[in-house]
Amino acid sequence: MWTRYQLEDFRIVGHFLGVILILLGAAMGIPLFVALINREWQPACDFLLSMGITMSVGSAMLLLKLKTPSLNGRQAILLTGLTWVFISFFGAIPFYLSGHHASFINAFFESVSAYTTTGVSILQDPHHLAYSHNIWRLMSMIIGAQGIIAFAMTVGIFSRSSGAGSLYKAEGKSDSVLPNIIATVRFSIIITCAFVLLGTFVLTIAGFFQGMSVSRSLYHAFYLSGSAFSTGGFTPMANSVIYYHSVIFESTLMILMISGAMNFSLFFTMWGGNFKEFFKNIEVKTLAIWAIIVVVIMGTALAHDSALGGSVFTLMRRGVFTVISSISGTGFQTLYTAQFAIAAGPAVMFAIVLAMGFGGSTGSTSGGIKALRIALIVKSVIADVKRALSPDRAAVRVKYHHMGVRVLDSQTASSAMTVFLLYVITYLIGTMIYVSLGYAPMNAAFDSIAATSNAGMSSGVISADMPMLMKVVFILQMWGGRLEFIALLALFAGLFVTFRPQALKEKFKEMRESHE
Amino acid sequence: MNRVLKASLTIVLALLVCLPTVAVPSAYAHLELPKEEQEKLYPKFPEHAVGTTDAAKKLEAQKPKGLVIPEVSREVTSNVFEVSLSELEGASARYDEKLVQFEAEAVGDIIEGPKGYKWVLFDDGTGSISCLVPDDYTRYITSLGRYGIQGSVLRVTGVYKVSDDDQAGEMDVRVYKAELLDSGEAIQEPLEPTRLYAGLGFVLLALLLLAFYKTVSKKAGS
Numbered sequence: 001m002w003t004r005y006q007l008e009d010f011r012i013v014g015h016f017l018g019v020i021l022i023l024l025g026a027a028m029g030i031p032l033f034v035a036l037i038n039r040e041w042q043p044a045c046d047f048l049l050s051m052g053i054t055m056s057v058g059s060a061m062l063l064l065k066l067k068t069p070s071l072n073g074r075q076a077i078l079l080t081g082l083t084w085v086f087i088s089f090f091g092a093i094p095f096y097l098s099g100h101h102a103s104f105i106n107a108f109f110e111s112v113s114a115y116t117t118t119g120v121s122i123l124q125d126p127h128h129l130a131y132s133h134n135i136w137r138l139m140s141m142i143i144g145a146q147g148i149i150a151f152a153m154t155v156g157i158f159s160r161s162s163g164a165g166s167l168y169k170a171e172g173k174s175d176s177v178l179p180n181i182i183a184t185v186r187f188s189i190i191i192t193c194a195f196v197l198l199g200t201f202v203l204t205i206a207g208f209f210q211g212m213s214v215s216r217s218l219y220h221a222f223y224l225s226g227s228a229f230s231t232g233g234f235t236p237m238a239n240s241v242i243y244y245h246s247v248i249f250e251s252t253l254m255i256l257m258i259s260g261a262m263n264f265s266l267f268f269t270m271w272g273g274n275f276k277e278f279f280k281n282i283e284v285k286t287l288a289i290w291a292i293i294v295v296v297i298m299g300t301a302l303a304h305d306s307a308l309g310g311s312v313f314t315l316m317r318r319g320v321f322t323v324i325s326s327i328s329g330t331g332f333q334t335l336y337t338a339q340f341a342i343a344a345g346p347a348v349m350f351a352i353v354l355a356m357g358f359g360g361s362t363g364s365t366s367g368g369i370k371a372l373r374i375a376l377i378v379k380s381v382i383a384d385v386k387r388a389l390s391p392d393r394a395a396v397r398v399k400y401h402h403m404g405v406r407v408l409d410s411q412t413a414s415s416a417m418t419v420f421l422l423y424v425i426t427y428l429i430g431t432m433i434y435v436s437l438g439y440a441p442m443n444a445a446f447d448s449i450a451a452t453s454n455a456g457m458s459s460g461v462i463s464a465d466m467p468m469l470m471k472v473v474f475i476l477q478m479w480g481g482r483l484e485f486i487a488l489l490a491l492f493a494g495l496f497v498t499f500r501p502q503a504l505k506e507k508f509k510e511m512r513e514s515h516e
Numbered sequence: 517m518n519r520v521l522k523a524s525l526t527i528v529l530a531l532l533v534c535l536p537t538v539a540v541p542s543a544y545a546h547l548e549l550p551k552e553e554q555e556k557l558y559p560k561f562p563e564h565a566v567g568t569t570d571a572a573k574k575l576e577a578q579k580p581k582g583l584v585i586p587e588v589s590r591e592v593t594s595n596v597f598e599v600s601l602s603e604l605e606g607a608s609a610r611y612d613e614k615l616v617q618f619e620a621e622a623v624g625d626i627i628e629g630p631k632g633y634k635w636v637l638f639d640d641g642t643g644s645i646s647c648l649v650p651d652d653y654t655r656y657i658t659s660l661g662r663y664g665i666q667g668s669v670l671r672v673t674g675v676y677k678v679s680d681d682d683q684a685g686e687m688d689v690r691v692y693k694a695e696l697l698d699s700g701e702a703i704q705e706p707l708e709p710t711r712l713y714a715g716l717g718f719v720l721l722a723l724l725l726l727a728f729y730k731t732v733s734k735k736a737g738s
Contacts, residue, residue, distance in 0.1 A: 052717065127639050239637065
């Protein structure tokens with residue numbers, strides 16, 4: 001039975017949304033500070049105005065409930081879905097005010113791309129973008145990677161709420177590393193800081209020896225490290241990682257991308273001294289096998305079927321980097337878009353599509369179907385085959401190793417299959433829409449999968465002047481992929497059931513009868 | 517210990533965000549001088565940067581070991597394609613291994629390349645591409661485009677490669693001729709006072725609403 005949301009539900013959710021908007025407004029203080037330090041006066045005004053608008057709306061929404069309420073599961077789903085809408089909307093205000101987006105919908109697209117860590121950019125004139133605006137792009141990615149709700153939890157919002165667990169899961173997170181969800185989120189932020197600092201240190205030195213000044217290399221190093229570990233994919237320069245022409249940059253970024261695509265529970269387990277888990281874990285094994293398969297396909301395709309020249313080392317360097325960037329969902333490129341869309345050949349594009357669609361680990365910052373689900377579906381198929389070949393009364397148990405030995409039950413298998421199907425259906429719907437708008441099927445499929453799996457690569461379909469319908473569909477794909485569909489579908493279903501005309505008629509009838 | 521670590525990490529991250537952006541403006545202080553004063557600072561562009569096939573012959577004589585400068589003959593120089601960078605970004609086979617020419621702004625940073633060359637990113641508003649520029653020419657790129665700065669604008673001629681085997685398959689232009697069209701300047705973005713006043717107004721409104729909420733919620737609590 002579909003239950004409608006009541007006014008009280010919207011008041012409670014609105015109150016918490018207000019808190020989140022106030023936090024978002026406060027976060028805009030960082031790029032405001034950067035703008036003031038750099039004498040970027042106009043960008044400083046942009047951030048002041050954005051901060052003011054966001055916090056004003058947030059403060060007004062606080063008044064919907066005077067006492068901090070607790071959240072139930074249904075309200076948690078509504079809050080998660082609406083949070084991502086509101087954050088993307090208000091986060092787009094600075095982008096729009098920067099003047100580097102032709103329209104607000106373009107700025108909104110950029111904002112959604114940042115928060116969902118997709119990393120596909122339709123920014124105009126990126127080389128003249130202010131440092132403060134660029135820092136806001138990076139911050140949006142990092143906040144989105146950790147989870148907006150998760151960030152709010154670390155500062156004590158929702159701590160008294162019974163809906164904390166539902167909120168955590170509704171944002172696409174699965175494993176809770178520590179008994180306390182808030183401690184889990186704080187641990188993941190500490191891990192992020194550690195990797196970003198390490199990457200910044202290495203890349204700053206590399207950048208300096210590449211000819212950049214100390215300050216510029218520090219800026220690029222920090223930006224790239226944050227973007228790589230968040231598997232976001234934004235870069236300060238338009239031509240991605242090609243700009244640096246450096247094996248050291250590529251190697252360091254590959255390590256960061258792989259780390260960002262790993263389950264945070266794995267880091268915690270290894271932190272506790274259990275290194276064997278890394279080799280036994282089903283996700284790590286699945287990712288490794290899949291990456292090797294895709295590298296072999298890509299290497300063969302590059303060597304035989306493409307117009308790209310170079311030695312075997314060159315091809316493998318480009319191929320391995322592209323595969324890792326695709327699987328982790330980062331979207332960094334060491335080939336220009338046209339090089340792999342035109343010169344490299346269809347087999348290379350197909351390999352990248354496989355990598356993007358597959359995705360990284362659950363409990364990480366990457367997108368896609370996720371390695372664990374693929375592994376569980378395969379295990380489930382094996383279990384079904386075993387059952388078919390076993391005597392009638394035989395009990396077939398399939399085990400797998402994921403932070404300990406677990407038995408595959410029908411609910412887990414069913415859940416994995418459901419999300420897998422939702423991803424595939426979304427890939428197909430997006431592809432059909434873009435093909436109907438005149439794009440080549442391979443390119444349409446490539447960009448549709450890139451958006452849904454939050455990978456961020458583009459074969460040239462995504463651009464600042466693409467039709468409005470495409471922008472809206474891409475935005476929905478990016479959101480759906482980031483939240484793994486359930487939260488978004490629940491939001492739409494809940495709102496439809498609440499506001500459909502029949503429901504509204506019944507509501508008015510009830511109100512009239514109660515007056516009489 | 518945990519708190520100290522977290523606080524330290526927060527401070528270091530905040531520094532990382534702000535520190536790299538502090539030093540940059542001073543590097544371009546010369547751009548705030550009047551144009552005539554700026555020109556006194558820059559040496560003239562070398563003669564051989566603008567010219568005929570003699571330019572290519574001079575470069576040929578100077579070529580670093582192990583790096584091949586493309587052969588440039590009188591016949592080839594007459595077949596220079598005027599292109600936009602969006603065409604080059606499109607990996608156009610039509611221009612592969614051909615001489616191309618474009619006018620674009622140097623942006624970003626000058627990055628070490630193979631011996632005798634540097635990588636410079638050019639942007640003409642339609643697209644951008646990394647070019648291998650001989651060391652001699654990079655001395656005359658006096659400003660690099662970024663926020664608030666118009667970079668040096670050059671007319672660049674070079675050989676375009678969709679996949680440069682010597683550069684690990686990168687798409688690039690190997691420059692053999694470059695003319696300085698504009699040395700670059702500081703661009704002061706006009707400040708819009710309406711945004712400043714509106715921003716202050718909204719922030720004040722937010723603080724008032726917050727204060728109101730605190731007062732009312734305390735009363736409701738009691």
